Amino acid sequence: MGTFNCVIVDDDDIDRLTVLSYAKKFPVLNIVGIFSNANDALGLLENGSIDILFLDIDMPELSGLEFRKKAMHIPVCIYITAHPEHAVESFELDTLDFIVKPIKLDRFSQTIARIIEFMEIKHKAQLFESSIGGDTIYIKEGYEKTKIKLHDILYLEALKDYTLIVTQQKRHCVLSSIGMLLKESHFQSFIRIHRSFAVQKQFIQTIGAQEILLNNNVLIPIGRSYKSNLNLIL
Missing domain, CATH: 2.40.50.1020 (LytTr DNA-binding domain)
Incomplete structure (x- = not known):
């Protein structure tokens, strides 16, 4: 199935770099953009080749939930946040997984396995x-x-x-x-x-x-x- 193009958006420097370092451990992920705020990432929404969003929720100006509403055409959305109270609302926006910070590599690995399963089903099912x-x-x-x-x-x-x-x-x-x-x-x-x-x-x-x-x-x-x-x- 090749690789999946991913975008990371998180206003916390450490969390953003942690997600990036974890993502680089999986050859199936191709990081095409990393942003400290959702507004800067809006330009990528016109790129039809984006497969996965790794989003924080609580961000200034434009939250991760608001960003997802503008990007419902992107197949996979993964929230990585310190606010578990947003879980129910996030799954109303076709969220594939919801990770509560601090993020750990084993939990991130579970998410990648779930993404691969979803993409395989999406690829072959009809x-x-x-x-x-x-x-x-x-x-x-x-x-x-x-x-x-x-x-x-x-x-x-x-x-x-x-x-x-x-x-x-x-x-x-x-x-x-x-x-x-x-x-x-x-x-x-x-x-x-x-x-x-x-x-x-x-x-x-x-x-x-x-x-x-x-x-x-x-x-x-x-x-x-x-x-x-x-x-x-x-």
């Missing part, structure tokens, strides 16, 4: 066709076609322009947003309980105040704006 039966879909992964029974799907998870189809055996990915997928007749049995998740009610074991427990002890968060959908389950 929706192949809808259905050949009432409870079966076929998807294409690479050069292979995989048959999935709808009643085997535990949940759907949004991944920007893609959707993970998660069964008890495997995670598959299709080139379709979760919103578009849920409009298809084959997915009418799924209930959206979060901006990034939809579940099938037959797999729900318990419903808590902030999360749902599915079979195999899988926890799925409940989004505040989707709580009314729980009435369909109850």
Whole structure:
């Protein structure tokens, strides 16, 4: 898959240089810009080859959250911040990972592994066709076609322009947003309980105040704006 072009934006000199030194340890990362404030980085947004943003949040004039809103076309956004209270808001902006300072190399390594996994899925995944039966879909992964029974799907998870189809055996990915997928007749049995998740009610074991427990002890968060959908389950 080659390398990924990255931009680092952090107003703290030590933190900015730390991220740079860690990034240089991974050949898959190509640093094309490093900035002490978000305003100076705005010029790079017209560069269509940017793949990854490493952003601080609390910065003068233009915060990392505001910067991301102007750069939603960039596939991967990683926040590295001393303010964990912004985590929920950040994930509303298609954040792939959220790292709390002080940043450590082992935690940064986990993030890189997650980026590579995301990019590989993004690279190869596409929706192949809808259905050949009432409870079966076929998807294409690479050069292979995989048959999935709808009643085997535990949940759907949004991944920007893609959707993970998660069964008890495997995670598959299709080139379709979760919103578009849920409009298809084959997915009418799924209930959206979060901006990034939809579940099938037959797999729900318990419903808590902030999360749902599915079979195999899988926890799925409940989004505040989707709580009314729980009435369909109850």
